[in-house]
Amino acid sequence: MGGRYGDGAIQPASINDKNFKEKWHSRALAVTLATGSLKQWNLDMSRHARECLPPKDYCAFSYYDKWISALANLLVNKGVISADEFLDPIRKTHPLSSRKLLAADVAGVLSKGAPTSRSVDSPPKFLVGQRVKTRRAVNKFISGGHTRLPKYVEKCEGKIEIYHGAHVFPDTHAHNLGEQPEHLYTVSFLASELWESPENPSDTLCVDIWESYLEPMNVP
Amino acid sequence: MPHDVEKHSHSLLPSDPELKVKALETALVKRGLIDPAALDEIIDTYQNKIGPKNGATIIAKALLDKNFKKALIDDPMQILEKHGFLGRQGEHIKVVENTPEIHNIVVCTLCSCYPWPLLGIPPTWYKSDEYRSRVVREPRKCLSEFGVTLPKNTKVRVWDSTAEIRYLVLPILPDKYKDFDEEHLSEIISRDAMIGTALIGDPS
Numbered sequence: 549m550g551g552r553y554g555d556g557a558i559q560p561a562s563i564n565d566k567n568f569k570e571k572w573h574s575r576a577l578a579v580t581l582a583t584g585s586l587k588q589w590n591l592d593m594s595r596h597a598r599e600c601l602p603p604k605d606y607c608a609f610s611y612y613d614k615w616i617s618a619l620a621n622l623l624v625n626k627g628v629i630s631a632d633e634f635l636d637p638i639r640k641t642h643p644l645s646s647r648k649l650l651a652a653d654v655a656g657v658l659s660k661g662a663p664t665s666r667s668v669d670s671p672p673k674f675l676v677g678q679r680v681k682t683r684r685a686v687n688k689f690i691s692g693g694h695t696r697l698p699k700y701v702e703k704c705e706g707k708i709e710i711y712h713g714a715h716v717f718p719d720t721h722a723h724n725l726g727e728q729p730e731h732l733y734t735v736s737f738l739a740s741e742l743w744e745s746p747e748n749p750s751d752t753l754c755v756d757i758w759e760s761y762l763e764p765m766n767v768p
Numbered sequence: 769m770p771h772d773v774e775k776h777s778h779s780l781l782p783s784d785p786e787l788k789v790k791a792l793e794t795a796l797v798k799r800g801l802i803d804p805a806a807l808d809e810i811i812d813t814y815q816n817k818i819g820p821k822n823g824a825t826i827i828a829k830a831l832l833d834k835n836f837k838k839a840l841i842d843d844p845m846q847i848l849e850k851h852g853f854l855g856r857q858g859e860h861i862k863v864v865e866n867t868p869e870i871h872n873i874v875v876c877t878l879c880s881c882y883p884w885p886l887l888g889i890p891p892t893w894y895k896s897d898e899y900r901s902r903v904v905r906e907p908r909k910c911l912s913e914f915g916v917t918l919p920k921n922t923k924v925r926v927w928d929s930t931a932e933i934r935y936l937v938l939p940i941l942p943d944k945y946k947d948f949d950e951e952h953l954s955e956i957i958s959r960d961a962m963i964g965t966a967l968i969g970d971p972s
Contacts, residue, residue: 549877549897549900549901550875550877550878550900550901550904550905550928551877551901551904551905552897552901552902553901555897555898555901555902556898557898557913558893558896558898558899558902558910558913558914559892559893559896559898560893560913560914560915560960560965561891561892561893567815567889568811568814568815568889569892570786571786572785572786572789572790574811574814574815575789575790575793575807575811576785576789577810577811577814577889578806578807578808578810578811579789579792579793579796579802579807581810581856582802582803582806582807582810583796583801583802586801595878595879598879601776601778602776605776605778605779609785610785611880611892611895612785612789613785613788616778616785616788616789616792617778617781617788618778619792620777620778620780620781620788620792621775621776621777621778623777623792623796624775624777625775625777628801629795629796629799629801631775631777631780633795633798633799634777634780634781634791634792634795635780635791637791637794637795637798637799638798638799639798639799640798640799641799641800642799642800642801644801645799645800645801648800648801648802648803648806649802649803649806650803650805650806651803651805651806651808651809653806654806654809654810654813655809655813657856658810658813658855658856659852659854659855659885660854660855660856661854661855661856661857661858661859661885662856662859663859663860663932664859664860664931664932665859665860696878696930696931697930698877698878698928698930700877700904700905710862712860712931712933715931715932716932718931732931732933734927734933736925742904742905743905746905747906747907747908747909747924748908748923748924750923751907751908751923751924751925751926752923752924752925752926753904753925753926753928754925754926754927754928755928755930756928756929756930756931756933757930757931758931
């Protein structure tokens with residue numbers, strides 16, 4: 549939605565409101581994180597599941613509503629539970645229950661995280677400072693599939709700002725096609741390259757971009 | 769919007785999100801797939817243990833100690849590990865420094881990626897369509913909605929967190945706070961200042 553027109557003013561909050569706005573928000577977060585321990589999907593799959601909500605629901609649902617609705621779909625689509633159980637829960641121990649996240653393990657799981665950096669044999673194709681151009685923002689493996697190249701920077705020219713080493717590639721990882729790590733860069737774009745009438749043409753946008761989203765610029 | 773053809777079972781759940789999450793939780797508890805005590809523990813962690821205080825602690829230190837600042841910018845993970853600030857959604861942190869020439873702002877236009885171990889639960893506005901869609905195109909107008917006006921010759925640099933790198937803004941320390949000690953300084957460094965939508969001492 550980056551760059552989209554029509555959204556209204558931002559409603560900043562009080563600086564200190566750190567608690568959950570509604571109690572169910574905290575339950576939604578906790579259920580989502582806890583089910584991750586069942587290891588039936590990865591982070592990219594759960595992001596993709598949220599994007600797969602019907603567009604009318606995606607636009608209408610609040611943030612945590614997207615999370616739990618996508619989680620419901622993942623649970624059924626991965627065969628963990630059946631949709632009937634939403635309406636009529638059954639008391640029967642599940643084969644995956646041995647993987648259940650226990651209270652004693654929460655601190656360890658949350659503080660460990662899941663780093664996505666990987667080592668790869670091939671050297672990075674681009675150098676810091678090099679001019680590059682983005683490709684179209686589409687998944688090259690699966691039509692309509694998950695990608696992390698925002699639409700507003702597709703087919704745009706920018707400059708390699710930072711090299712981050714290789715990271716898990718979401719376009720494959722979201723579709724169970726493996727991690728296929730790729731070199732990751734921060735690419736900077738001038739506002740004048742992205743927008744018809746920028747507030748200030750020399751403002752910049754920095755976007756993290758995997759190597760296969762990029763092509764070199766022809767050196768004149 | 770990318771779209772696989774998959775079943776939309778969520779429509780079978782109650783439409784009220786509060787009832788929806790309750791139904792899901794009940795179904796999963798009955799199958800022994802989640803433990804209510806673990807859910808309480810997760811909520812307690814994000815409600816009481818992890819918050820912007822973490823980020824403010826290291827930012828205050830960096831603003832008062834040049835060597836620490838350099839180390840934080842060069843190799844943040846080593847420092848965060850020492851402070852016990854590692855965790856999910858903070859596996860790869862990068863600190864970006866505001867200067868009189870450049871003001872940094874962080875967003876995630878694709879979902880709402882956020883440095884949880886350093887700032888806690890993301891505020892509603894950070895996850896809103898209004899912020900995510902507009903801050904990349906009209907950052908100065910968005911800043912004005914937070915009550916922030918930048919000097920004319922300061923360039924804005926917006927960081928869209930599209931990968932797993934999480935950005936934390938190192939704000940400028942105004943002269944009037946230069947004599948503050950670390951603890952007092954950390955109290956006036958707001959969450960928004962570390963996202964880039966406020967300045968230090970900003971009463972917003």
